[in-house]
Amino acid sequence: MNFNFLTPVSDLVLAHNELLSAQALGRKIKIHSEQNGMPDLEGVSIALIGVLENRNDVNYIGTEFKLDEIRKSFYGLFPGIWNTTIADLGDIHKGESVEDTYFALKTAISILVKKNIIPIILGGSQDLTYANYRAYDHLMPMVNIVNIDSKFDMGDSTKPIKNNSFVGKIILDKPYNLFNYATIGYQTYFNSQEEIDLMESLYFESYRLGEISNNIASVEPVLRDANIVSIDLTSVKSSEVSLNQKFSPNGLDGKEICAISRYAGISNKVTSFGIYEYKPSNDDEISSMLISQMIWYFIEGVNCRVKDDDFSNENNYQKFITLVDSQELIFYKSNKTGRWWIEIPFLAEVNNKLKRHTLLPCMHQDYIDASNNIVPDRWYKAFQKNCV
Known part of the structure; x- marks a missing residue:
């Protein structure tokens, strides 16, 4: 080398x-x-x-x-x-x-x-x-x-x-x-x-x-x-x-x-x-x-790294679904670390490289906000980028 x-x-x-x-x-x-x-x-x-x-x-x-x-x-x-x-x-x-x-x-x-x-x-x-x-x-x-x-x-x-x-x-x-x-x-x-x-x-x-x-x-x-x-x-x-x-x-x-x-x-x-x-x-x-x-x-x-972002096994996480302005937001919480993610809907008709970006790290506060009908800022920006 x-x-x-x-x-x-x-x-x-x-x-x-x-x-x-x-x-x-x-x-x-x-x-x-x-x-x-x-x-x-x-x-x-x-x-x-x-x-x-x-x-x-x-x-x-x-x-x-x-x-x-x-x-x-x-x-x-x-x-x-x-x-x-x-x-x-x-x-x-x-x-x-x-x-x-x-x-x-x-x-x-x-x-x-x-x-x-x-x-x-x-x-x-x-x-x-x-x-x-x-x-x-x-x-x-x-x-x-x-x-x-x-x-x-x-x-x-x-x-x-x-x-x-x-x-x-x-x-x-x-x-x-x-x-x-x-x-x-x-x-x-x-x-x-x-x-x-x-x-x-x-x-x-x-x-x-x-x-x-x-x-x-x-x-x-x-x-x-x-x-x-x-x-x-x-x-x-x-x-x-x-x-x-x-x-x-x-x-x-x-x-x-x-x-x-x-x-x-x-x-x-x-x-x-x-x-x-x-x-x-x-x-x-x-x-x-x-x-x-x-x-x-x-x-x-x-x-201190912990592999907790594998969501293929249902035993690894809890799933939460909320509705914000008729938009369904899906959250995941890792059972191992308590860290949160939010799903970005993948737009199949858009030709992009973003299949791996369908889950976005977020905070518990984002879930609380979504439950109170407030769209999380990170989700909104990622969703808009996905649409471009």
Whole structure:
């Protein structure tokens, strides 16, 4: 297997690792090193990849960065009661062009996902999510992306791709594989009304910061339905991070971003997870520790995965039927986990790829709303997309 575009973890980090407790994570994971080469991926279920690419950042001024501090922080944490083997595959350096970096990342993700290994991507600018998405072109017919971000990143798709316009490219570039795009934690004043209207007209989902801060569990269903999760670190409020990382006084706090990371890990569908827009500074300990804890919670979530979405056996679930405006809504509740789903009627006359999307994760509250004659928003948007 050819991973020759990945460079080993630096000797500095490895020397630091040797000083850690034998119980620490850094002593228990497989590491790509100069001395030992690329680790054997047999039995590995999660792989860390750094991508040192930030040239498509709209504010790029030639700055270089490393991920050493994040690795030091992460290696120093202690694992939970985990049954997953983790590997750190090192870094993808900047290619000759940004497209070369995209190609390397796309190739790496594609290889790993085919081997049932979940890549955790640590990146520079968030436009790398485009390469992550393109890795799925030959893996599955339709893809759901969840972006944890204060902005929608639609941008002007007629212009070259940037970290604030990559979603426009994902929507408009062929092949068209995007089924749903959801933004968690957006802040209205960072988004033009045109972008907000476009999100609505495409029936994409968006969750305002205030909405989820009041009830963080409300984002679990949308993460349960995601294949790709991309986190923009500027969605975290400035009091939680180091100097260069500060962006806005409002944003998600450390607990909320870790809870979201854990929900992403618990989701049976999430097969790649990326953390982007890392900007190191001299007082970097807080940012690198927060990112390490996000990775830790994602892995914790993966270790808590429960297969409860097989509805072929009636003993696995309870079924509830309600009527909303003469429309029959059918809900399923897993006996194993208590998680809820809602059925989207499949329109046979519509030529689409959505047969596997007939069940949509939802919350108990959606069932209560439907019982009170309120159409659940997620169901409505998915149904409208199915009709297009």
